[in-house]
Amino acid sequence: METIKNIEIYELGSPEEKSSPWSSTILILKLTSSDGRVGFGEAPTTMMTLPVKESMNEVARVFQGKNYFDIEKNLRDYYRNAFYVAKSVEETAALSAFEIASWDLIGKNLGSPIYNLLGGRFNEKIRGYANGWYSDCVSPEDFVSKAKSLVSRGYSAFKFDPFGSNYDKITVDGVKKAQEIVAQMRSSLGEGVDLLIECHGRFSPKYAIMAGKALEEYNPLFIEEPIHPELERFLPEFRARVDIPVALGERLLNKEDFARYISDGMVDVIQPDLTNSKGILEAKKIGAIAESFGISVAYHNAFGPVQTAATLNVDYTLPNFLIQESFEESWPSWKKNLFTGYSVENGTMALSGKPGLGIEVNEKLLENSKVSGMEPLGTEPPWVVSGTFKP
């Protein structure tokens, strides 16, 4: 029986090269098995780096010495012991890292890419959309100029948050400014490009409807997290009043949450983040739940390279896959060079096809990028693309 022997947690970053404020550090898990194989996982950070890192130490108490093939049993074993915390984002994020690293070991043990163990390549091409590209963009011209440079590199879909510093409420001027940005993006880039509107869950319901209705005529592919996440009971009204598909899911933590949102008519496109919602197998199960309701999947992917590789392995296998988020174009070099094994070219994402996740680590960079703790908060919330939370 092959077991999990060594567990190492790396908090990585670079004081010189900041990444997106919410992921200027990443948490990488390295599992070494009794048969000498190495598997990598990743947990997200945002405002929770240290709690997630501590939760990984808690989860290690369950996974240490276990058979890494026993994905279902090991996660259930944690759940049965955790009692109070099994649905905290810190715990599900920590569990995700161990689950992803276990799959990396499984694929390497069997000599197979993970996607071939989950149903194979239903999708040959994975269309990516760019996020993170619009730092310091305030005017419509700013957004268009940066987007055009990515169009020239093959991207045909762009996610962006055009709402500046509006929060809870939005002013008439704020709606007008957002409308001008989206209108200019549409008129300059044409109908062949998909526009994905990010709200970051910033609005109260009525203001979300006001903002959403102002953007209908530009036919966005979807509008993401229009309403504060705790006010999800108003999403059916938003969907009835605004003729733009609603996307959400990065903050949902398990298949039960997604089943509830879908069956209660709250969402049109789901966006699970498999480093928040317990990893690869849960992501596949969530995708199947959505498929049974005719709902598409566009996995959230905003942190690091192990997350991208794990997500791509699931993307390949989903009949109801829609489009894949990528921040790679805006990553600093330390994050870009940490692993090799997948590509993001001309707006299309692809894995190497090597066993496991399909990626290889740069050991030297792994050792040399160790940091401790997030940088202090700035003048903007850490969840925005830098330089955009402006009136």
Ligand SMILES: O=C(O)C(=O)C[C@H](O)[C@H](O)CO
């Ligand atoms: O990528 C997205 O959809 C985001 O909303 C990015 C968020 O700012 C990030 O995930 C916060 O942790």
Ligand SMILES: [Mg+2]
């Ligand atoms: Mg989002």
